[in-house]
Amino acid sequence: MNRLARHAANARAQVLAAAAAACLALPCAAADNASITVSATVLSKSNCRFSSNATLAINLGAIDPSGSTTASGNVGTSFKCGGSAPTASYTVTADDGLYSPGAGLRRLRHATVTTEFMDYSLAISPSAGLANKNQVVNVTVTADVAPAAYGGARSGNYSDTVVLTVSP
Numbered sequence: 442m443n444r445l446a447r448h449a450a451n452a453r454a455q456v457l458a459a460a461a462a463a464c465l466a467l468p469c470a471a472a473d474n475a476s477i478t479v480s481a482t483v484l485s486k487s488n489c490r491f492s493s494n495a496t497l498a499i500n501l502g503a504i505d506p507s508g509s510t511t512a513s514g515n516v517g518t519s520f521k522c523g524g525s526a527p528t529a530s531y532t533v534t535a536d537d538g539l540y541s542p543g544a545g546l547r548r549l550r551h552a553t554v555t556t557e558f559m560d561y562s563l564a565i566s567p568s569a570g571l572a573n574k575n576q577v578v579n580v581t582v583t584a585d586v587a588p589a590a591y592g593g594a595r596s597g598n599y600s601d602t603v604v605l606t607v608s609p
Contacts, residue, residue: 484524485524485526485529485609486524486525486526487522487523487524487525487526487528487529487530487531487574487609488522488523488524488529488609489520489521489522489523489529489531489572489607489608489609490520490521490522490523490607491518491519491520491605491607492518492519492520492521492577493518493519497516497518497582497605498516499514499515499516499582499583499584500514501513501514501584501586502514504586504591504594506591506592506593506594506596507592508588508591509588510588511585511586511587511588512585512586512591513583513584513585513586514583514584515581515582515583515584516581516582517579517580517581517582518579518580518582518605519577519578519579519580520533520577520578520580520607521572521575521576521577521578522572522573522574522575522576522578522609523574523575524574526574527573527574528571528572528573528574529571529572529574529609530569530570530571530609531569531570531571531572531578531607531608531609532568532569532607532608533565533567533568533569533580533605533606533607533608534565534568534605534606534608535563535565535582535603535604535605535606536603536604536606537603538601538602538603539601539602540558540601546560547560547561547562547563547601547603548560548561548601549561549586549599549600549601550599550600550601551595551597551598551599552597552598552599552600553597554595554597557594557595557597557599558599559586559590559591559594559599560586560587560590561584561585561586561590561601562584562585562587563582563583563584563585563603564582564583564585565580565581565582565583565605566580566581566583567580582605
């Protein structure tokens, strides 16, 4: 091989080597990528849990539509707070129930005539406060139906279901 041919062969080899090195250093035309989302939730230093997961019930009893006093009933439950904090700042809330016509409004629904409703209110005591770690906190939930709500109500059974939540 003459000198010119050897020089051309060396030049070709250098160009191929440079192209291969560039493909390793830079993304080649066949490269692809993907995104990964990384997330985490940091829990509170306190966590409160109801002592029992049993279904609670408030029975307002038989209501006389000619009555003039508020029909009232209540039920008690309890919770404890744990976690690494020595005390927890808690809140206990209830949602608006299954038959709410809007935020903050609760209604009992007739068992068989599902277009009949009776307004009621719900109170939680205490609804907020501080609790020492592992201290049992007793809570009373009270439901009231005012005479204006039951005075013209259709006779029969009424009910609703609300979800009680303790935070954190």
